[in-house]
Amino acid sequence: MNSRFYLSLLLISSLVLIAFVGIAFNREFTPEWKWYQTEYKDFLVKNAKDESTRQRAERIEIGMQQIYLKSLKKSDRCVSCHMGVENPLMADAEQPFRQHSGNYLENHPIAKFGCTACHNGQGRAMNRREAHGKEHTHWDFPIIPTKYIHSSCAQCHDNEMLKQEGGEKVARGEELFREKGCKGCHKHNGKGGDLGKDITGIGSKPFAYFPMKHVVGDHHLYNWIKQHFDDPREIVPESDMRAFLTEEEAELLTTYMLTFKVEQMPRNYTLIKNIIFPKTDGESLYKMYCIACHADGKVSLYDEIFERTIPAIGNPAFTKSIDDRHLREIIKEGRPGTQMTAWNKNAAGLSDEEIDEIIKYITRERPAGKPRVFGFTGFKADKKRGEELYKVRCALCHGDDGKGGKRRLGISLRLKNVNPEFLSITVRDGRAGTPMVPFGKEGVGLGDQDIADMVAYVRTLSKSKKK
Amino acid sequence: MKNSNDIQNESPSGLAKYKDNLLSLKSSFLGSFLRSGMPTSDKSRTAVVVNNFFLHLHGAKTHINTLRPSFTLGLGIISFSLLVIAFISGGFLMVYYSPAIETAYNNIKDINFVVFGGRLMRNVHKWSGEAMIIFVLLHMARVVYTNSYKRGREFNWVIGVILLIVTFVVNLTGYMLPWDQLSYWALVIVANIAAAPKELTDIFGITQYFDIGGDTKKILLGGTEPGQDSLTRVYLLHIIVLPLAICTALGVHFWRIRKDGGLSKPDAIKSTGNGVVNITPAQKTGGIFPTHKTYGLMELAKGRTPAVDNDVENTVTSWPHLFIAEIAIFILTLAAVIAYSYFVDAPLKELANPMIPENPAKAPWYFLGLQELVSYSAFMGGQGLPGLAIAGLLMIPYLDREQEDIGIWFSNRQGKMIALESFVVSAITVIGSLAFVINFGWFRNWWPNIHQLWIIAINPGNLLLGFVVAYSLWVIKRTDSTRMGAISLFTMFLVSYVILTYTGTVLRGPNWEFYWSASQWPIH
Numbered sequence: 007m008n009s010r011f012y013l014s015l016l017l018i019s020s021l022v023l024i025a026f027v028g029i030a031f032n033r034e035f036t037p038e039w040k041w042y043q044t045e046y047k048d049f050l051v052k053n054a055k056d057e058s059t060r061q062r063a064e065r066i067e068i069g070m071q072q073i074y075l076k077s078l079k080k081s082d083r084c085v086s087c088h089m090g091v092e093n094p095l096m097a098d099a100e101q102p103f104r105q106h107s108g109n110y111l112e113n114h115p116i117a118k119f120g121c122t123a124c125h126n127g128q129g130r131a132m133n134r135r136e137a138h139g140k141e142h143t144h145w146d147f148p149i150i151p152t153k154y155i156h157s158s159c160a161q162c163h164d165n166e167m168l169k170q171e172g173g174e175k176v177a178r179g180e181e182l183f184r185e186k187g188c189k190g191c192h193k194h195n196g197k198g199g200d201l202g203k204d205i206t207g208i209g210s211k212p213f214a215y216f217p218m219k220h221v222v223g224d225h226h227l228y229n230w231i232k233q234h235f236d237d238p239r240e241i242v243p244e245s246d247m248r249a250f251l252t253e254e255e256a257e258l259l260t261t262y263m264l265t266f267k268v269e270q271m272p273r274n275y276t277l278i279k280n281i282i283f284p285k286t287d288g289e290s291l292y293k294m295y296c297i298a299c300h301a302d303g304k305v306s307l308y309d310e311i312f313e314r315t316i317p318a319i320g321n322p323a324f325t326k327s328i329d330d331r332h333l334r335e336i337i338k339e340g341r342p343g344t345q346m347t348a349w350n351k352n353a354a355g356l357s358d359e360e361i362d363e364i365i366k367y368i369t370r371e372r373p374a375g376k377p378r379v380f381g382f383t384g385f386k387a388d389k390k391r392g393e394e395l396y397k398v399r400c401a402l403c404h405g406d407d408g409k410g411g412k413r414r415l416g417i418s419l420r421l422k423n424v425n426p427e428f429l430s431i432t433v434r435d436g437r438a439g440t441p442m443v444p445f446g447k448e449g450v451g452l453g454d455q456d457i458a459d460m461v462a463y464v465r466t467l468s469k470s471k472k473k
Numbered sequence: 474m475k476n477s478n479d480i481q482n483e484s485p486s487g488l489a490k491y492k493d494n495l496l497s498l499k500s501s502f503l504g505s506f507l508r509s510g511m512p513t514s515d516k517s518r519t520a521v522v523v524n525n526f527f528l529h530l531h532g533a534k535t536h537i538n539t540l541r542p543s544f545t546l547g548l549g550i551i552s553f554s555l556l557v558i559a560f561i562s563g564g565f566l567m568v569y570y571s572p573a574i575e576t577a578y579n580n581i582k583d584i585n586f587v588v589f590g591g592r593l594m595r596n597v598h599k600w601s602g603e604a605m606i607i608f609v610l611l612h613m614a615r616v617v618y619t620n621s622y623k624r625g626r627e628f629n630w631v632i633g634v635i636l637l638i639v640t641f642v643v644n645l646t647g648y649m650l651p652w653d654q655l656s657y658w659a660l661v662i663v664a665n666i667a668a669a670p671k672e673l674t675d676i677f678g679i680t681q682y683f684d685i686g687g688d689t690k691k692i693l694l695g696g697t698e699p700g701q702d703s704l705t706r707v708y709l710l711h712i713i714v715l716p717l718a719i720c721t722a723l724g725v726h727f728w729r730i731r732k733d734g735g736l737s738k739p740d741a742i743k744s745t746g747n748g749v750v751n752i753t754p755a756q757k758t759g760g761i762f763p764t765h766k767t768y769g770l771m772e773l774a775k776g777r778t779p780a781v782d783n784d785v786e787n788t789v790t791s792w793p794h795l796f797i798a799e800i801a802i803f804i805l806t807l808a809a810v811i812a813y814s815y816f817v818d819a820p821l822k823e824l825a826n827p828m829i830p831e832n833p834a835k836a837p838w839y840f841l842g843l844q845e846l847v848s849y850s851a852f853m854g855g856q857g858l859p860g861l862a863i864a865g866l867l868m869i870p871y872l873d874r875e876q877e878d879i880g881i882w883f884s885n886r887q888g889k890m891i892a893l894e895s896f897v898v899s900a901i902t903v904i905g906s907l908a909f910v911i912n913f914g915w916f917r918n919w920w921p922n923i924h925q926l927w928i929i930a931i932n933p934g935n936l937l938l939g940f941v942v943a944y945s946l947w948v949i950k951r952t953d954s955t956r957m958g959a960i961s962l963f964t965m966f967l968v969s970y971v972i973l974t975y976t977g978t979v980l981r982g983p984n985w986e987f988y989w990s991a992s993q994w995p996i997h
Contacts, residue, residue, distance in 0.1 A: 008540050009794055016801035023808035030593050030815055070587060081579075083587070130579065132586040144653075144822045214654075214829045219995065 038133045039086040043068045046089045046103055053095065070132070073120045077272045082120035082129035084137060092116060102134075108172065123271070124158035126150045140224045146212040148226045150264070153257055157209065157264035162276040179262025182255055184290060187298030190347075191247070194266065197355040199295070199347040202247060207268035217242055232260045246311050246345075248298055288367025291360055299345065303368065306417065306440040312345050313412040323438040325372040327431045330365055337361050343409065344418050380430040385458035392463030395456055400464075403441065408467040415441045420468045429461045430454075518790040528796070530727055534788040535795040538738035538880070544619065545736060547802040548612035554806040555601045555608060556719065562598035563712070566591075570650065572708035574701050577652040578824045585821065596814030602644050604810065606839050609633075609640050610967070617869070617963040618892065620879050620956065621737035627870035629729045634866050636722050639715055641839060646711035648837045652704060657825035658834040660699045660707070664690045666836075666847060666855035673852050676926050698827065739880040832983045841977025842970050845907075848985050849915060849932040850925075858934045862966060865942070869963065873955040884956055891948060891957045892964050899965035902940055903972045906933050911987045941965040 047066045054060035071085040090096030090103035097105045114124075122129040127149035131137035139145030150158065159173035169177040189198035192205045211227070218225040220241050221233055230241065235256035238247035251259065270276075284290065296319075301307065303320025318324060338361065340348030349356045356364075397406070403416030410418040434457055436444030445452045485493075494501070508525075512518040519533040538544060569588055570580045584591035613633060616622055622630040645663065649656040671686035680687070695702025730736065836844050846854030878884035883892055910933050916923050941962065949958035982988040983995060 008537075008542060009797060011542060012540075012794075012798040012801040016797060016804055019801060019805040019808045023804055023811065026808060026811045026815055030590070030811065033815075034590055034593075128582075130582045130586055136586075146823050212823060212826055212829055214823070214826075214831075 039070070040068060042087040042102055043089060049099075049103070050095075073117060075118075075120045075123070077274070078120065078123055080120050080122055080129050082122050083132055084121040084125075084127070084129060085116070086132060087134070087137075088121075110172075119275075123161075123275075124150075125155070126158075140226060146227075147210075148224070148228075151228055154228055154261045154264055157261045160262075160265035161267065161271045162278075164278045164281055166280050166282055167277070175258055175261045176265060179258040179260075179265075182251075182259050183262050184284060185293045185297070186249075186251070186255075186259070187293060187296060188259075190295050190298040193355070199349075199354050201345055201347065205263065205266060208266045209264040210267040210269060228260065228264070231263050232256055235259055248309075248311060286360060286363060288363040288365075288370075291356075291364050292367045295349070295354075295356070296364065304439060306415075306437075306442075308413075308415065314344065314410050315415055315417050317417045318437070318440050319368055320371065321437060321439050322371055322373050323435065323440075324432075325369045326375075327377050327435065327437075328428055330369070332425050332428060333365050333368070334361060337364065341418065341421060343420055377431050377435060380427055380434060380454065380457075382426045382430045382458055382461065385455060387458045387462030389459070389462045389466060391456075392459035392461070395452075395460045396463050399445065399450075399452070400460065408464060419464050422468050424465065424468070426461050426465060429464060430457050433457045433461060512792055515790050518792040521792045528791070530731060531791045531795060532731065532735055533791055535791045536735060536738055536788050538787070539736045540789075540794060540798055544738070544880070544882075546611075546615060547798075547805075548608055548615050550799055550802045551806050552605055552608040552612050553723070554803040555605045555810070556723070557803070558601040558807060558810055559598055559605065560716070562594045562601065565594045566598055567712065572650065572704050574652055574704055574825070577650060577704065581651045581653075581821055592818065593811070593814055596817065596819050597810055599647075599819035600814050600817070601810045602647055603839070605640050606644060609637050610970075613637065613866075614963070614967060617959065618888075619737065619882050620884050622870040623874070623876060623879055624737070625733040626729070626737065629726060629733065630870045631867055632722050632726045632729070634863060636719065636726065638863065639718050639722065643711060643715040643719065644839065645837060646707045646715065649704070649707045650711065651821055652825050654822040654825055654829070654831055655820060655837075657699055657827065658831040659836050660694075660703060662834055662836045662844065663840075664694050664699065664703075666843070666851070667693050669847075669851040669855040671852075672850070672925060672929065676924075676929075699825075737880040739878075833981060833985055835977070835981075838974065838978045841981075842973030843977075845973045845977040845981070846934040849910070849934050850929050853929055853932060854934055857929075858938055861938060865962065866966070869959050873959040875954060875956045878956070883960065887952060887954075888957060888960050891952065891960050895944070895948070895961040895964035896968055898944065899941065899968040900972065903937060903969050906937055907972070907976055909933070937969060941969065 043066075047063060047068070050063035050066070051060055054063055071083065071089070073082045073085060074080075075082065085091060087102040088104075090099055091106050092111060093103075093105055095105075096103050099105070120129065121127070126139075126147040128137050128139040128143070128145045128147075131139070131145075136143045136145065137149075139148040154175075156168070156173045156175040159168055160176045163171075163173060165177050165180055168174065188194075188205075191199045191202035193200060194205050196206075208231070209227075213226065216227065216230045218230060220243075221229050223229050234241045234245075234247075235249050235251050236253075238245040238249055249256075284294075296303075299309070299312075299316055300319050303318055305321070306315050306318040308315045336346075337356075338348065338350040340346045340353070347354045349361060351357060396408075400408075400416070400419075403414055404410055404419050405414050405416070408419035410416045432442070433452075434444060434446035434454070436442050436446075436449055443449050445457060447453070507521065512521045522528045522531055522533045566584065569584050569591065570577065581595070584595050586592075588594075616630065616633070645659075649660050668686040668690035670689075671680060671684065674680040674683060674686065691697065693703070693706065694700075695706050835841060843854060843859055846858055848854065850857075878888075883889040915932060916928050944965065945958045945962040948961040949955055952958075979990065980987055982991065982993070988994055
């Protein structure tokens with residue numbers, strides 16, 4: 007009647023059940039943090055200098071510790087293991103007992119700031135793996151590596167203060183950010199180019215936002231940013247980013263990137279003494295927005311990543327032949343078909359004054375005097391003939407379609423609203439310092455009529471269908 | 474107390490009565506609890522069952538076939554045990570959980586990290602719930618293959634199917650409560666499946682007058698996007714509506730088993746000569762009851778009653794035989810769930826973030842077969858095909874009414890062959906059609922501008938369903954037996970569900986593209 011079967015089943019199951027309830031209870035009663043707390047207590051008792059300290063140490067109760075921060079909506083339980091964080095005796099102890107380095111805690115009482123406000127990590131977790139939140143813990147903000155920790159200071163402090171008082175890495179990162187031309191391609195707070203991704207709030211973007219496949223080591227935000235600076239295409243194969251940074255610069259910039267956060271600290275936490283607005287003179291602006299592609303602008307250079315030649319915009323021959331109005335139009339509207347962004351207020355977000363400052367900077371070495379007038383409108387240009395001439399004279403560098411591009415020395419000629427007078431003068435006089443030689447009488451020896459024909463043909467290129 | 478001798482012949486004093494009562498507290502309490510004390514005779518064993526609220530749902534006597542482990546495999550009891558475990562652990566979790574999107578995720582974290590035994594309880598709740606799906610399906614398979622949905626049990630099968638559906642939905646709603654990325658994006662997917670009829674109404678251009686899909690989605694979510702209202706709704710479904718539905722349906726389910734004569738059992742079990750008890754139906758020669766006839770209890774109860782002339786010789790008292798078996802299986806289930814929960818943690822991903830879609834965004838695993846079908850056509854995969862499949866399951870006992878070979882696994886040799894054949898045929902067909910779709914795509918890949926109606930009408934899911942129905946009809950024609958058709962149909966349903974679920978769970982990666990394993994996924 008199977009009773010024996012069921013009885014033995016009952017017996018075995020009960021034993022298994024009791025065993026597992028037992029080990030489950032055991033696991034609950036002996037969590038990781040209890041070991042640490044016991045060790046800490048024993049250490050204090052053993053090293054007590056006098057009787058009263060020893061007694062005080064013995065009175066330490068083993069139990070979960072938590073700092074509850076209402077206004078930050080945080081429950082930081084880190085101190086359950088890091089018990090010696092405020093204890094000067096533990097200055098040289100091993101983690102997790104070591105005292106907090108520096109004098110940071112003097113001005114940042116742990117009861118007000120907790121831990122994760124600066125260090126990130128998962129404050130609620132009660133075991134090391136998940137509290138530090140590094141690998142496969144489904145926690146978006148793992149503990150910040152010490153080399154980037156200054157980024158947290160910028161949540162509450164201004165740059166000037168950071169520069170002087172222990173946050174110099176952020177301050178230097180900020181300088182680099184302005185000098186390396188990051189915003190030439192990346193928008194930040196609505197300002198900047200659009201070749202790259204918007205970096206607003208990148209420091210608080212969840213893990214899943216970043217393609218982590220090629221990141222070496224822990225797959226978290228910090229490694230992603232740093233390694234992306236080291237070699238953008240190693241991390242994002244289709245990236246066009248130009249980054250030429252030393253190891254130190256990459257780390258400083260990473261630190262600064264991490265300060266771009268969406269959430270703001272509550273008012274009573276922040277301490278902004280003097281906000282110094284970033285300089286808006288031409289040179290600073292040029293560095294911030296232009297330098298990444300145009301470098302110093304003296305020579306045109308072929309760019310392997312963009313697969314095109316980048317014009318030499320500071321070249322005296324160029325600034326001489328182009329007037330400010332034309333230059334302003336190019337900067338404002340960009341060069342469609344190339345990487346050049348439209349920089350007007352509604353696109354990349356530069357104000358008219360800022361663009362003027364940049365133009366002033368670009369044209370600072372403009373030679374005196376105007377180029378000899380060409381008088382394009384006076385010629386009766388023959389586009390057909392211009393095409394034949396173009397094929398012979400120009401196509402080698404600028405390409406049959408005038409796009410310039412891959413492995414070509416010339417820049418794109420498919421430009422809308424281009425001033426024919428300016429084009430003609432450039433063809434006639436060439437552009438010193440670049441491969442563009444003068445095609446006029448003094449150079450290759452073409453007549454003005456030939457040049458006018460060619461220019462007329464070039465103007466049709468932008469209207470012809472894109473190939 | 475000195476006077477006690479003097480008044481012995483008179484009625485005892487109040488204090489003496491009090492003292493006596495106090496001393497006999499144990500036996501009087503146990504007596505009131507067990508009513509007749511520990512049973513010692515068959516009569517008192519019967520009394521225990523009849524007098525106890527929890528036991529009286531059982532018969533006082535149980536047929537020995539019912540107790541044979543190889544007949545039921547205990548699957549129904551396992552399912553019920555899992556439900557009890559889920560209820561208890563769920564009550565525990567409710568203490569720490571509040572259904573607000575600001576706190577829900579942190580509550581789960583706290584349950585995991587600081588509540589004593591919280592992580593284990595959460596795991597137990599999660600795994601017992603999901604195991605219910607598996608065991609309810611297995612229980613159904615047992616009922617089908619042992620031909621146990623007949624002789625009055627037809628409607629109980631219907632209740633069983635309803636319980637299956639509720640099991641699915643209660644699991645799903647639970648999946649959404651932690652409010653992590655898994656919850657959020659599963660909710661999005663489910664809401665979109667609820668909105669699937671839009672695909673149809675769009676085609677007929679009546680969406681603006683009659684948007685049943687969109688309205689269902691709005692009712693489910695309490696808006697157009699998942700948010701606090703959705704969580705409230707899902708929570709109420711999970712803790713009140715669906716548990717009540719389960720308890721009600723389960724009560725009826727159990728009650729009907731009892732009214733329908735207990736578990737089904739063979740009319741006879743043939744001896745195999747290997748020490749198996751040879752049980753033959755009672756050969757009655759005398760008495761007032763004619764042979765092989767069952768009786769209703771006069772006019773009060775129609776249909777079959779459990780024990781009238783029904784193999785009474787082969788029954789044993791339920792106490793202790795049946796109860797030992799039930800308790801053994803409950804403890805086994807509990808031990809297994811706790812052991813599994815000890816080692817495997819219930820998943821919990823990052824906090825829900827509407828800005829970051831999971832890729833692939835997947836429903837919980839038990840719905841991934843459906844999601845695979847949804848990838849062909851939202852309406853057919855999400856509602857049409859599952860609806861038809863459920864309708865088909867519901868109709869099994871009404872379309873197969875052959876009353877022979879009840880309570881025997883696969884009915885007979887032919888049944889075994891048909892089950893095996895259907896298993897192989899459906900496995901080949903499902904894998905084949907999946908391989909075809911994965912390699913060659915479907916209409917939309919071949920003719921990008923094709924009208925959606927064509928895809929709704931003709932897609933791999935529909936063809937598969939058509940094939941399953943056609944094949945089981947062919948089985949009926951070939952074997953002249955609707956029973957064989959039922960075996961074939963259910964086998965193919967089960968095989969399709971398992972293979973499609975496996976495909977959706979393991980073989981589908983980002984953008985629902987095919988990968989042999991998650992390690993080949995392009996990102997992360």
